Amino acid sequence: MADTPKPDELSKVDHTPPLFKGWMDTPVEIKPGIYCYGSKPKDLKYVDFPNPRDWSPVDDDWKLPENWEEIVHEGFKDRLDRFRSVKLFMDICVRCGACADKCHFFIGSGDPKNMPVLRAELIRSVYRKKFTTGGKLLGRFAGARELDEDVLKEWWYYLYQCTECRRCSLFCPYGIDTAEITIFGRELTNLLGLNTDWVAAPVANCYRTGNHLGIQPHAYKDMLEFFTDEIEDITGLRMDPDYNRKGAEILFITPSGDVFADPGTFTCMGYLMLFYYLKSLGLDITWSTYASEGGNFGFFTSHEMAKRLNAKMYAEAERLGVKWILGGECGHMWRVINQYMDTFNGPPDFLEEPVSPITGTKFENAKATKMTHIIEFTADLIRNNKLKLEPSRNDNLKVTFHDSCNPARGMGILEEPRYVIKNVCNNFYEMPPSTIREQTFCCGGGAGLNAGEDMELRMRGGLPRANAVKYVHEKYGVNMLACICAIDRAVFPDLMQYWVPEVEVTGVHEMVANALVFDGEKERTTNLRGEPLPGMEDEEDV
Amino acid sequence: MNFVLSILFSGFAVVLVVLIPWVGVWAFDLRFFFGVIVPYLAMATFFIGIVVRVIDWGRSPVPFRIPTTAGQEWSFPWIKRNPIDNPKGTGGVIVRMIFEVLLFRSLFRNTSLEYRNADGGLRVNYEWEKWLWLAALVFHWSFLVIFLRHFRFFLEPVPAFVTLLENLDGFLQMGVLPLNGLGIPDVYITDLLLLAAVTYLFLRRLYLPQMRYISLPADYFPLFLILALGLSGVLMRYFIRVDITAVKELAIGLFKFSPKVPEGIGVIFYIHLFIISVLIAYFPFSKLMHFAGVFLSPTRNLSNNNRYVRHVNPWNYPVATHTYEEYEDEFREHMIEVGLPVEKGIEPEAKAEEAEKE
Ligand code: SF4
Ligand code: SF4
Numbered sequence: 001m002a003d004t005p006k007p008d009e010l011s012k013v014d015h016t017p018p019l020f021k022g023w024m025d026t027p028v029e030i031k032p033g034i035y036c037y038g039s040k041p042k043d044l045k046y047v048d049f050p051n052p053r054d055w056s057p058v059d060d061d062w063k064l065p066e067n068w069e070e071i072v073h074e075g076f077k078d079r080l081d082r083f084r085s086v087k088l089f090m091d092i093c094v095r096c097g098a099c100a101d102k103c104h105f106f107i108g109s110g111d112p113k114n115m116p117v118l119r120a121e122l123i124r125s126v127y128r129k130k131f132t133t134g135g136k137l138l139g140r141f142a143g144a145r146e147l148d149e150d151v152l153k154e155w156w157y158y159l160y161q162c163t164e165c166r167r168c169s170l171f172c173p174y175g176i177d178t179a180e181i182t183i184f185g186r187e188l189t190n191l192l193g194l195n196t197d198w199v200a201a202p203v204a205n206c207y208r209t210g211n212h213l214g215i216q217p218h219a220y221k222d223m224l225e226f227f228t229d230e231i232e233d234i235t236g237l238r239m240d241p242d243y244n245r246k247g248a249e250i251l252f253i254t255p256s257g258d259v260f261a262d263p264g265t266f267t268c269m270g271y272l273m274l275f276y277y278l279k280s281l282g283l284d285i286t287w288s289t290y291a292s293e294g295g296n297f298g299f300f301t302s303h304e305m306a307k308r309l310n311a312k313m314y315a316e317a318e319r320l321g322v323k324w325i326l327g328g329e330c331g332h333m334w335r336v337i338n339q340y341m342d343t344f345n346g347p348p349d350f351l352e353e354p355v356s357p358i359t360g361t362k363f364e365n366a367k368a369t370k371m372t373h374i375i376e377f378t379a380d381l382i383r384n385n386k387l388k389l390e391p392s393r394n395d396n397l398k399v400t401f402h403d404s405c406n407p408a409r410g411m412g413i414l415e416e417p418r419y420v421i422k423n424v425c426n427n428f429y430e431m432p433p434s435t436i437r438e439q440t441f442c443c444g445g446g447a448g449l450n451a452g453e454d455m456e457l458r459m460r461g462g463l464p465r466a467n468a469v470k471y472v473h474e475k476y477g478v479n480m481l482a483c484i485c486a487i488d489r490a491v492f493p494d495l496m497q498y499w500v501p502e503v504e505v506t507g508v509h510e511m512v513a514n515a516l517v518f519d520g521e522k523e524r525t526t527n528l529r530g531e532p533l534p535g536m537e538d539e540e541d542v
Numbered sequence: 543m544n545f546v547l548s549i550l551f552s553g554f555a556v557v558l559v560v561l562i563p564w565v566g567v568w569a570f571d572l573r574f575f576f577g578v579i580v581p582y583l584a585m586a587t588f589f590i591g592i593v594v595r596v597i598d599w600g601r602s603p604v605p606f607r608i609p610t611t612a613g614q615e616w617s618f619p620w621i622k623r624n625p626i627d628n629p630k631g632t633g634g635v636i637v638r639m640i641f642e643v644l645l646f647r648s649l650f651r652n653t654s655l656e657y658r659n660a661d662g663g664l665r666v667n668y669e670w671e672k673w674l675w676l677a678a679l680v681f682h683w684s685f686l687v688i689f690l691r692h693f694r695f696f697l698e699p700v701p702a703f704v705t706l707l708e709n710l711d712g713f714l715q716m717g718v719l720p721l722n723g724l725g726i727p728d729v730y731i732t733d734l735l736l737l738a739a740v741t742y743l744f745l746r747r748l749y750l751p752q753m754r755y756i757s758l759p760a761d762y763f764p765l766f767l768i769l770a771l772g773l774s775g776v777l778m779r780y781f782i783r784v785d786i787t788a789v790k791e792l793a794i795g796l797f798k799f800s801p802k803v804p805e806g807i808g809v810i811f812y813i814h815l816f817i818i819s820v821l822i823a824y825f826p827f828s829k830l831m832h833f834a835g836v837f838l839s840p841t842r843n844l845s846n847n848n849r850y851v852r853h854v855n856p857w858n859y860p861v862a863t864h865t866y867e868e869y870e871d872e873f874r875e876h877m878i879e880v881g882l883p884v885e886k887g888i889e890p891e892a893k894a895e896e897a898e899k900e
Contacts, residue, residue, distance in 0.1 A: 011664045015657060017755035022543040048862070082857055084602040085840050091599075092835035095761050097753045098648075098674060101655035107666070117756050134827055140543050141551055143758040166841075169610045173642070173649040173678070174832050175841035177610060207864045208872075218876040244883050289882060290866050303605075304861055311863040319866055338846075339608050343853045365617055369849040376617055383620060410608075412615030412628040412846060419621070434653055434668040438612040438627070467666045 002033035004456045007499060011463065015101070017112035024125065024145055028154035030057050033456030036160055036449065039200035044193055046204040047305065051193025057156070062149070068192050072147060073130060075191045080131070085180045090127045092174050093117060099168035099178065104442050105161055108460030116168035116178035119158050123185050126151065156194055159185040161457060163446035164300070164332075165405035170438055182447070187302040195301060199448035202297040206309050210292040211256035217243075217289035223259050224287070227269045234530075236522035239276035241287050244320065248286035249357060251317050254328025254374075255295040255486035258507070264489040266528045267329060267507025274378065274509065277516055281386065282357045285326065291316035294333040295486060299340075300448040307344040310336055313371075314348050324354040325371040329507050331404035331485035332446065334373060338411045342369045359384040373407075375484055378512060379416040382423045388517040393527065394425035395534040397480040397511070400472045401428070402465065402492075403440035404485035414438070417484050417508055424508075424515040429476040435468040443483075445491035458491065459498050466499035473500050481505050545747075545754045552762035556770050563816035568809050576812045577792055578801040584819035591826025596834050605855040607848050610841040629845045642842055649675040674746070681739035684732040685768075687711060688775075691730070695786075695793040733776055740769050764830060767821050774814040784808045 004010070018026070041052035053063050065071060080087045100115040101107065112118055121143070128135030128144035135144030145151065162182040169177035189195065195203075202212035209216050215223065221243055232238050242248065254271065258264035275285050291312045298305035317325050327337060342348070351370040354363040361380045363372045381387050401421055407413040414437050422428055435441050444462030472478040481492055481503050492505040514527045525536045563580075566572040613624025629635045641647035654671035658664070691707055694700045711730045744765050747753045778784055788804040789811055795802045825831070837843065845851075870877065870884055877884050 011659055013657060013659070015655070016751040019751075019754075020544045020546070022545075023755065024543055081602055082605060084599060084604045084838065085608065087602045088599055088835050088838055088840075091595075092829060092832040092839075094829045094832050095753075095756050095758065096649075096674065096678070097750070097756060098652050100752045100756065102653075107655060107657065112752065112755055115752060115756065121756065132827075141759050143760055166610055169841050170612055171648055171651055173646055174836045175610060175642075175648065175839040177608070177841045180608070180841075208869075210869065216876060217873050217882055218880040221880050221882060246883070289877075290869050308861045308863050311861070312866075315863070315866060337849075339848050340606055342848060343606055343855050343858070347852055361618070364850065365615070366849045368852045371849070379621075380618065383618070409610050409612070412611035412613060412624070413617075414614045415621045416617065432668075439651075464666060467664065 002031075002453070002456060004033060004459055004498075007459075010456070010459060013108065013110040013460075015106070015110045023112060023118060023121075024140065027150055028157050030153065030157050032058075032453075034161065034454055035157060035457075036196035036198050036451045036454050039193065039195035039197050043197075043200040043204035044195070047207050047308070049193060049195070049200075050191060053193065055193075057153075062153070062194070064149070064152075064192055068152075069147060071191050072152070072188055075188050076127070076130065079184055079187065083180075083184065085177065086184045089120065089176045089181055090124055090131075093120065093124070093176055094174075095121075096173065098171045098173065099176070102167050102171050103162075103178075104165070104167070104444060104464045105163075105457070105461045108444070108463035109457075111161075113154070113158050114161060116162075119162060120176070120178050120181045122151075122155055122158055123181060152192075155185055156189055159189060160196055160449065161461075163405070163442045163444065163449055163461065165442040165446060166409040167405065167439070167442065170409060183299075183303070186300065190302050190305075196448065196451070198451035199297050199300050202448075203301055203305060203309070206293050206297065210288075210290045210312060211259075212293055212295060212297055213256045213260050215256060215259065215292065217292075220256075220259065220289045220292055224268075224272070227265065227272055230528075231269055231273060234524060234526055234528065235273075235518060237276070237518060237520065239272050241272055241275065242285070243287050243289055245286040246320050248320060249284040249323050250286070251291070251320060251322040251325045252285050252287050252328070253291050253294045253313055253325060255330045255333060256293050257295065257486035257490050258328065259292075261490060263493065263505050263510070263529075264486050264507065266510040266513075267486075267489065269528050270507065270509030270511075270513035271328060271374070273513040273516060273518075277387070277518060278358055278381075284357065286320065286322070288316050288320070294328050294330045296333060296336045297448055299332055299336050303340075306336060306340065310341055311345045313337075313341065314345050314351075317348065317370075318350045321350075323352040324366075325351070326354075326374055326377060327371050328374050329484035329486065329509060331406040331487055333406075333486075334413070335406035335410035337369065337371050341371070356380055358386050373413060373416075375413065375416045375420060375508060378509070379419050382420060387512075389424055389512075389515045390517050391424050391426050391515050393514050393524070393533050394511050395427070396531075397425055397506075398427040398429065398476060398478045399425055399480045399482050399506075399511070400431055400469065400478045401436070402431075402443070402469075402481055402483045402488060403436055403438075404483055404488055405440060405442050405446060407484060408438055408440045412438075413484075417482075420508055420512065421482055424511045429472050429478055431468040431472050435464065441465040441468065443485075443488045443491040444495060446487055450487055450491045455494070459495065462491070462495040463499070466495050469496070469503055470500045473503055479503055482508055482511065484508055543758075545757060548757060548759045549748075549762050552759045552766055555759075555763055556766040559767065559817055559820050560770060560774075560813055563812045564809055567812045573803045573807075573812070574801075576816055577803045577807075578796065580819045581796060581815060582801075584823040588822040588825055591823075592831070592834060595826050595831055596838075599835070599838055603856045604840050604844070605857060606840075607844045607853040608840055609844045609846050611846050615846055630847055631845050635843055635845050639837070639843055643836060646675055646679055648842075649678060673742075677739045677742045677746070680735050681743065684736040684739065687732045688730075688736060691732075695790050696797050698790070698794060729780075733772065733779075737769070737772050737776070740765055740772065744769070760829060764821070764824070764828065767817060767824075771814065771817045771821060774810060774817060778808075778810050778814060782808060782810050784811045 038055045044052035106114040125145045126147045134142040164179035205214035258268040298309040353367040354372045441464040611628040613627035616630040653668035656667040
């Protein structure tokens with residue numbers, strides 16, 4: 001693993017590309033700290049993906065299939081015929097540059113091929129050569145070039161330096177979405193067995209065990225039980241959840257990342273506590289060990305793989321006979337649920353239109369997909385005064401909120417989390433407007449880039465976000481970065497440690513649970529992290 | 543390929559476009575060819591080309607509904623939604639598209655990165671930048687007005703809206719009540735605006751390092767062509783006068799499909815006509831198709847209503863999945879051990895085997 005340069009070194013970024021040497025004449029150089037390791041053969045085999053073998057991106061020989069050029073050509077053509085987005089986005093970019101300085105990877109790295117327009121041009125140039133007359137005749141003068149192994153490597157390197165965050169698409173006058181081109185480009189790389197280990201392994205795990213981390217059912221139960229013990233220590237109440245229970249009204253699905261590692265675990269405890277609180281009010285909910293993953297690394301692989309993994313949600317809902325599905329806090333999970341799930345695997349006629357059993361609110365905006373976001377669910381509870389909250393328990397926190405890319409630009413869930421946060425804590429500060437809501441900056445580790453070996457890339461990609469956090473930290477003393485995404489919770493601790501070490505990371509439901517007042521609980525002295533509550537610093541730990 | 547080569551290449555191409563009709567008409571007197579045949583061919587290429595291209599785009603389906611949402615979605619009545627940037631139905635989409643197409647809404651969002659890493663530490667700002675938006679808007683709208691003004695050459699009698707446009711456009715000359723004209727003779731403001739905007743768009747490509755780096759000959763060529771088009775028009779209108787009556791005769795002839803080439807039209811007119819012919823013939827094969835493409839862009843022209851209106855993918859196909867049965871078969875024993883419910887108990891033989899093992 002490469003050493004990551006120190007922040008003041010790393011932030012010396014030059015955004016001026018070379019003057020005379022054009023990008024087509026600049027061959028790719030695959031740098032440690034930036035790239036992710038290559039996929040392992042066993043993971044590709046498990047899901048029947050082509051060309052499983054050991055390979056490394058820094059090797060000269062990528063052990064491509066004999067006829068790889070033909071495979072790419074056919075794959076390209078086939079996708080042009082299946083996706084209007086791809087075809088259109090190949091043709092209509094005017095290179096106005098509006099998207100160029102909008103990408104966090106360009107801002108943090110200065111690598112000109114990380115400008116969204118150029119990331120797309122890497123592929124477009126080959127498109128022109130293969131599929132347009134002008135490109136065939138005029139070659140480079142028409143911005144066209146042949147696909148060879150070096151170009152393929154360049155594709156790969158930059159396709160796996162895009163987090164599919166869609167910030168570029170917001171600013172493009174024609175809505176050209178470079179994320180869409182990345183998704184398409186990654187599909188092509190997957191035809192040749194060129195996935196990364198950090199994506200392929202979770203995909204294989206998820207296929208087999210139901211979740212990215214490969215947690216088997218008994219272990220999954222163990223882990224939640226451990227949380228239940230912790231909660232009992234803090235509240236004096238035992239909050240055992242149900243698993244795989246047939247006939248429950250609601251199925252709850254959340255990313256496995258929150259079951260696995262801090263600080264996501266505290267959010268997971270938050271869910272457990274909320275559900276327990278609502279039990280006496282009529283909530284009838286179950287967790288599943290089979291559909292134990294909300295996220296979908298298949299989406300970072302191909303549409304088909306996304307569909308294969310996503311299928312478990314509806315399948316499990318049908319098997320258990322629930323009425324509707326509640327989904328936890330996650331970013332890309334919600335992009336898939338919102339924009340793909342019903343189309344992939346619907347219609348889920350065996351489910352009913354979601355209705356909150358506590359407030360009676362119909363979630364009309366989920367009446368086809370039949371899946372509601374927990375932040376909507378909780379916002380509705382608070383709005384209807386169903387939760388007894390003591391926000392002062394979060395008074396040690398000065399909170400800012402990071403809009404995750406997918407809920408922001410692939411859904412538009414902006415107000416609900418803010419509403420919930422403002423009801424469960426007293427100190428909330430926004431980051432500058434050009435870095436939040438629909439203009440939000442990526443955490444730097446989405447779309448399967450949250451590995452360890454590409455730490456430098458992550459620190460660079462996360463620079464704009466971290467910089468905005470730093471701003472509110474310095475201005476208002478913000479010490480907590482809240483988010484509604486499990487990948488954020490996995491990525492931000494490293495990023496904050498690197499750029500703004502004074503700031504910690506939390507899910508919104510962790511703060512909800514801290515503020516939630518239960519009947520019959522013992523006097524709480526600590527929050528879910530075991531830290532003393534404000535005013536309890538002197539209390540002895542009981 | 544670097545920017546020097548790109549500019550030289552496209553510049554050279556445009557010089558050729560100017561020289562061809564010049565030599566053709568001046569030396570070889572090919573007036574019918576340049577006055578009739580070329581414009582017809584160009585128009586045919588333009589219309590057929592656009593139709594073919596749009597049909598070709600349309601033939602590829604939109605498998606997923608993937609709008610880029612740029613505001614709060616529709617959720618509860620007590621949460622204020624953004625009906626335009628995050629439309630919930632066709633009405634919202636239409637408004638969004640109108641904003642996009644007529645006012646360049648997305649470009650209006652543009653900011654410019656200010657990245658400084660000096661004594662005070664790292665400073666990153668996203669600053670106000672509306673110049674690109676302004677130039678683009680001025681450019682496209684001026685072009686449209688100039689195009690419409692040209693109807694005075696094709697139509698007899700001249701339609702009222704053309705005269706109105708001319709009057710408005712010429713206010714520098716005549717003044718628009720209550721303002722007095724500036725007394726500048728005979729100048730259309732859109733002529734100036736168009737040339738200024740095109741020049742700005744070119745200089746921007748040249749001056750901004752990132753723009754210079756991403757620009758292709760295909761970016762300079764249309765700019766130069768339009769610049770040449772504008773300049774030849776301006777020359778003809780303000781300096782080298784041509785016989786307007788003769789030009790009008792030719793134009794009307796073209797549009798009535800009974801082309802005649804009257805005597806006495808200067809070469810400059812044929813140059814102007816050839817440039818526009820090349821521009822429109824080039825149109826369907828180039829990035830200029832963004833004008834049609836923007837209407838089809840799936841990140842803009844779709845509602846964000848996936849969760850309540852099902853979107854159907856025409857090529858959706860069944861895929862292999864790992865079923866619950868397969869999952870339970872693999873983990874059944876463990877599940878039973880920790881008390882997780884299962885569909886099937888352990889088969890007696892399996893139990894026996896198990897016992898044997900122990
Ligand atoms: S903003 Fe759109 S049109 Fe402009 S360069 Fe980027 S992708 Fe191309
Ligand atoms: S989708 Fe995000 S990461 Fe990818 S090019 Fe666009 S701005 Fe950059």
